[in-house]
Amino acid sequence: MKKIGILGGVGWASTVDYYRAIAEGSGRHFAARGHGSPLPVPPMTIESVTQAKTRTLRGVAGDESSWQDFDAVFRDALMTLQRAGCDFGIIASNTPHARLHTIRQGVTMPILSIFDATAEVTKATGCKTALVLGTSVTMQARNYADRLAQESISANDTLPEADIAEMQAMIDSDFYGGASDTARARLVAFCNRHAEPGTAVLLACTELPLAFPDHLDDPVFEADGHLFVNPSAAHVAAALNEALEG
Numbered sequence: 033m034k035k036i037g038i039l040g041g042v043g044w045a046s047t048v049d050y051y052r053a054i055a056e057g058s059g060r061h062f063a064a065r066g067h068g069s070p071l072p073v074p075p076m077t078i079e080s081v082t083q084a085k086t087r088t089l090r091g092v093a094g095d096e097s098s099w100q101d102f103d104a105v106f107r108d109a110l111m112t113l114q115r116a117g118c119d120f121g122i123i124a125s126n127t128p129h130a131r132l133h134t135i136r137q138g139v140t141m142p143i144l145s146i147f148d149a150t151a152e153v154t155k156a157t158g159c160k161t162a163l164v165l166g167t168s169v170t171m172q173a174r175n176y177a178d179r180l181a182q183e184s185i186s187a188n189d190t191l192p193e194a195d196i197a198e199m200q201a202m203i204d205s206d207f208y209g210g211a212s213d214t215a216r217a218r219l220v221a222f223c224n225r226h227a228e229p230g231t232a233v234l235l236a237c238t239e240l241p242l243a244f245p246d247h248l249d250d251p252v253f254e255a256d257g258h259l260f261v262n263p264s265a266a267h268v269a270a271a272l273n274e275a276l277e278g
Contacts, residue, residue: 033072033074033075033275033276034074034119034120034274034275034277035074035075035076035077035117035118035119035275036054036074036075036076036077036118036119036120036121036122036271036274036275037076037077037079037110037113037114037116037118037119037120037121037122037141038050038051038076038077038078038079038113038121038122038124039078039079039081039106039109039110039113039121039122039123039124039125039128040078040079040080040081040124040125041080041081041082041083041086041125042081042083042086042124042125042127042128042238043083043125043238043239044080044083045239045242046124046125046238046239046242046264047078047080047124049238049241049242049248049264050122050124050238050264050267050268051076051078053248053249053264053265053268054073054074054076054268054271054272054275055073056249057249057268057269057272058071058072058073058074058272058275058276059071059072059073061272061276074272074275074276077113077116077117077118079109079110079112079113079116081105081106081109085105086102086105086106086128089101089102089105090102090169093169093172093173096134099131099134102128102131103131103134103135106123106128106131106135107134107135107136107137107138107139110135110136110139110141110143111138111139113141114139114140114141118141119141119142119275120141120142120143120144120271120274120275121139121141121142121143121144122143122144122146122267122271123135123143123146124238124264125238126146126166126167126170126236126237126238126263127166127167127169127170127237129145129146129147129170129175130169130170130173130175132145132175144267144270144271144274146263146264146266146267147175147176147179148179148270149263149266149267149269149270150176150179150234150236150261150263150266150267151179151180151182151183151185152183152266153251153252153261153266154180154183154185154232154234154261155183155185156252157232157252157259157261159185159230159231159232159259160184160185160186160230161185161186161187161228161230161231161232162176162180162185162186162187162188162231162232162233162234162261163187163188163191163223163226163227163231163232163233163234164176164177164187164188164234164236165199165219165222165223165233165234165235165236165237165240166199166203166234166235166236166237166240167199167200167203167237168196168197168199168200170236170237171188171191171196171199171200171236172196176188176234176236177189185232187234191226195222195226198222199222202215202218202219202222203237203239203240206218206219207237207239207240207242207243211239211240211242211243215243216243216244216256219240219243220256220257220258223256223258224257227258231258231259232252232259232260232261233258233259233260233261234260234261234263235260235261235262235263235264236263238263238264241260241262241264241265244260244262247260247262247265248262248264248265249265249268250262250265251265251266251269
């Protein structure tokens with residue numbers, strides 16, 4: 033098995049869930065093949081950054097130079113994982129993926145993109161429109177929209193800035209460290225306002241899927257009248273495929 037490097041801490045709850053999902057997914061894989069207990073789990077190293085710090089280092093959309101310090105924190109973390117002998121890395125957070133084009137500069141270890149993994153499972157739903165929910169960085173960036181466009185899926189073309197700010201505030205107040213029934217209700221109410229029938233709702237902040245504990249490992253699921261795509265689960269599945277290759 034290949035060694036996985038997990039860049040976590042943004043936030044800690046989703047980092048825990050990535051580790052759990054990889055370990056349990058590996059267990060299911062080997063159990064289905066008749067392997068006895070203890071079931072094998074890929075070797076992993078976690079490098080956790082401090083969210084309170086990275087939040088203050090966020091730059092301004094369209095101003096590349098303003099992101100230098102933010103990018104450097106994540107690049108240094110990936111280099112630490114690389115030096116630890118990891119065969120490939122994953123970032124257990126959507127927000128820094130918007131900066132992956134610069135964060136990965138100088139890193140020779142492969143980094144699995146959450147955008148690619150998500151686009152593949154969203155395409156399989158047959159939906160032609162998507163609502164991407166996440167932090168303001170994720171929703172203002174065009175990374176998801178551009179990657180989904182390659183699959184003939186349109187995303188977040190008309191969402192107002194006030195609603196993007198509302199989603200960021202919801203994540204900060206209701207989802208940091210977990211998700212309550214109240215958090216789920218607020219999330220669903222937001223979807224009811226913005227997701228037309230036939231729209232795939234992407235839970236593109238790694239804390240958002242925590243509102244649906246019965247579907248944490250499902251890349252695609254239906255709940256509360258909506259079709260949801262769980263990028264975290266799609267990302268974990270891609271990591272497992274890579275780690276267990278051969």
